[in-house]
Amino acid sequence: MNNAGTANDGLTTFYSCDLTTPGNAVRGDVGIDPNFTDLFDPNDKRLNILVYTGDCNKASVTSGKWRNPYTNIPVIRLSEMYLVRAECNQRLNSAVGDTPLNDINTIRAKAGASQLGSVALPDILMEREFELCFEGQRIHDYKRTAKQVIYKGNTVTYTDPQFILPIPQSELNTNKNIVQNSYYH
Numbered sequence: 005m006n007n008a009g010t011a012n013d014g015l016t017t018f019y020s021c022d023l024t025t026p027g028n029a030v031r032g033d034v035g036i037d038p039n040f041t042d043l044f045d046p047n048d049k050r051l052n053i054l055v056y057t058g059d060c061n062k063a064s065v066t067s068g069k070w071r072n073p074y075t076n077i078p079v080i081r082l083s084e085m086y087l088v089r090a091e092c093n094q095r096l097n098s099a100v101g102d103t104p105l106n107d108i109n110t111i112r113a114k115a116g117a118s119q120l121g122s123v124a125l126p127d128i129l130m131e132r133e134f135e136l137c138f139e140g141q142r143i144h145d146y147k148r149t150a151k152q153v154i155y156k157g158n159t160v161t162y163t164d165p166q167f168i169l170p171i172p173q174s175e176l177n178t179n180k181n182i183v184q185n186s187y188y189h
Contacts, residue, residue, distance in 0.1 A: 040137075043130070045117040050134060083111050083135050090128050104128060111135055143167060 044051040090107035093099055108131050109119045115135075120127065132145060146153060146162050153160045160166060165187035176182055 040133075044134060045112075045115075048112075048115050048117040048134070050115045050117075054137060083114070086111055087128065087132050087135060090123070091125070091132075094123065094125050094128055143169075 041051060086107040089101055090104040093101075093107075094104040105120065105123050108123050108128060111131060112119060129145070129149060129151075133142065136142070145151070147167055150162050152162065165185070168185050168187060170188040171182060171184055176184060
């Protein structure tokens with residue numbers, strides 16, 4: 005996704021604080037649940053990179069991953085490929101290319117997190133959440149793995165209409181025959 009210069013890519017709109025210019029906070033609309041940050045290994049460098057605590061417009065704890073709202077956002081990266089391979093090999097009980105443990109420990113080593121002695125599928129999926137957080141992957145991962153979401157004490161199933169994304173307004177404007185997904189009426 006290349007939205008350089010627009011600051012309208014969603015990730016920067018909702019999470020970012022523009023730390024490139026002192027005193028120029030963007031929006032920081034979406035705060036980070038401390039229950040999530042508590043799951044990180046204390047030595048994990050991603051925690052310091054991903055979490056910004058400070059003076060944003062709305063959320064005092066938000067993502068520092070998108071510090072520059074005018075940057076290019078990567079669509080896919082090497083860490084994600086390690087995660088995909090680890091998950092596939094774990095599900096198939098194989099080691100094509102490398103073992104799931106080595107793939108996960110490669111990612112964790114880069115992050116400064118402690119190495120694991122073994123991995124199971126839940127460990128690999130949790131590592132996906134750590135590595136890809138605030139990149140728009142979580143909703144699709146939860147649907148793909150049929151994971152339930154606990155939100156404000158309520159369980160929301162992965163089949164809930166909230167998990168169907170809205171049709172962009174630009175598409176609705178272009179084609180008057182398109183009907184918005186029912187949850188967004």
